[in-house]
Amino acid sequence: MKRILAATALAVVAVSATACGGGDDGGSGGRTKLVFSYWGSDSRQKLTETAIAAFEKKNPTIDVEGDFSDFDSYYEKLATKTAAGDAPDVMSIEIRGLAEYAGRGALADTKGKVSTADLDQSVLKAGQLDGKQYAIPTGVNTWPMIVNKDLLEKEGQKMPDDKTWTWDDYIAASQKMTQKSGEQVWGTEYNENPAFLQVFAGQRGEPFYANGKVGLSEQTIKDWWALLQKIIATKAGPGAAKMLETGTKPDLSLLATNKSVYGSWWSNQLDALSKGSGQDLELLRMPKAPGASASGMFLQPAMYYTISSRTKHSEAAAKFIDFMVNDPEAGAIVLSDRGLPTNAKVLAAIKGKLSPADQKVAAFMDSIKGELSPIVIPPKGATEMEDILKRATDSVLFGKAKPDAAAKSFLSEANNALSQ
CATH class of the missing domain: 3.40.190.10 (Periplasmic binding protein-like II)
Structure with a gap:
């Protein structure tokens, strides 16, 4: 609309x-x-x-x-x-x-x-x-993983090596935190923002947009949903209904309310998240797929x-x-x-x-500048992409649609929006 x-x-x-x-x-x-x-x-x-x-x-x-x-x-x-x-x-x-x-x-x-x-x-x-x-x-932003270092160390856990950690490492570490807290604190929250999918796809060499259309394969979209489903199934993070409550606003996030150890947000939101939590939050590189030659992370004007x-x-x-x-x-x-x-x-x-x-953001951005993908301007119609992706993702996470059908539906709706 x-x-x-x-x-x-x-x-x-x-x-x-x-x-x-x-x-x-x-x-x-x-x-x-x-x-x-x-x-x-x-x-x-x-x-x-x-x-x-x-x-x-x-x-x-x-x-x-x-x-x-x-x-x-x-x-x-x-x-x-x-x-x-x-x-x-x-x-x-x-x-x-x-x-x-x-x-x-x-x-x-x-x-x-x-x-x-x-x-x-x-x-x-x-x-x-x-x-x-x-x-x-x-100004500029990137899409990192953010970790509550205070909560992590309180449970006797070490900071991950963000130069080597994989998606499986991230889920395992998050699952352990949920278990140690007795589900009082979740290991991670997750985000349905297209930036998260863009990082995930970039590690596979797939751009979010290509030639005026969505450049993602159905398989990559389904694999990203499988990652989110695994977070839920292993209790590394909460179910879809709980995540729906937090919306897309940092001040309502599980990170900001000390109910999560990990979460991914725009880098310029670290200050708001830190003020909300009152604890020591750090920025990390996003986890990578084994063997990925690119981080998938990218620079973007705020x-x-x-x-x-x-x-x-x-x-x-x-x-x-x-x-x-x-x-x-x-x-x-x-x-x-x-x-x-x-x-x-x-x-x-x-x-x-x-x-x-x-200051952490400035130091982090400086440390990863050689690893970031170039900025790509999305085609006309991209303003609708977040809503389209969220609808498709929710349909899968709430069990209302099978991933195969949802991926086809997402690509069809997204490319139709880009063709207007």
Whole structure:
């Protein structure tokens, strides 16, 4: 449904002749008003409002209105505003939405408008399509395994060697933790995010996307589900019903509530997970299949800043993005909330201000940078992938569908979404 709404809205943008922007000067003596849309938690909203205030102090003729939503409603809201010719001047989007929004003419080319000389050029390329710089990465992420070291050592267990551990090692270690705690603490929680499947498939040399379609084989999808089923069957982790309760929010996770020793989340979520648990959390490489030549782990922009193609204030919008990615003052406020800064100078300036958890992320990212796969921009329709994969995965884990049928159904539905 979200995909249909977004596609319909963006199609309206593509054919609309009305050049309406999300902001106007408000009729107040040459002042410029920008609307900046973004999603996230309450803590992100507070950080962002502080950053906006700092920008306005440096740019007294520009007012920035933060248009905040939770993630579940963000894209529907953005699509509706875009369809109405009232797109925010500066929009946050994910990598999954880049091809969608750029392909339908909703985004402006930022090349030459935002200074990018100090940004990581390999990451910057992940905002380019058809030779145009439609998006500026806010920061970078990866998808690691996270472990509660305090809980692990409390039960007399050692930290795994993440350079050599396998999926079987991970399940065995998790199973042992569940048993030792008398099922008061689970060995691991698991995550149905496509990033987890992407890592798993990457170890087999399969990309998640290839030539505008899903690049995964049915067998790899079924084997990933078998891994999740084994976690449940061995009681290394809880059943599907329990995992459904925790949702996809870090603050509700078993890791954050000290009910799990292991779990996989985005690296920039370590700080929130650590604060929730109040314990010592560490990042590890994801386990590997025996004989795998690649880790499957990959670098990805946490999100992007983009400028609406309909804005009347592209210069002011670019100035705001430039501040957010290039100014150490903004970096010191936002820190790693939108991923670790891709501007090396900003990262160096704020390193001492990062929380202990964020400093761990910085060190971890530096240690594995040579093992990460290049960034790949998903095709149009990828915004729906998480929902499609979750439905298929739940159907298998709840016993409502056989893996063979579910894999075929997933690929059919996913490729249909990508072909729209």
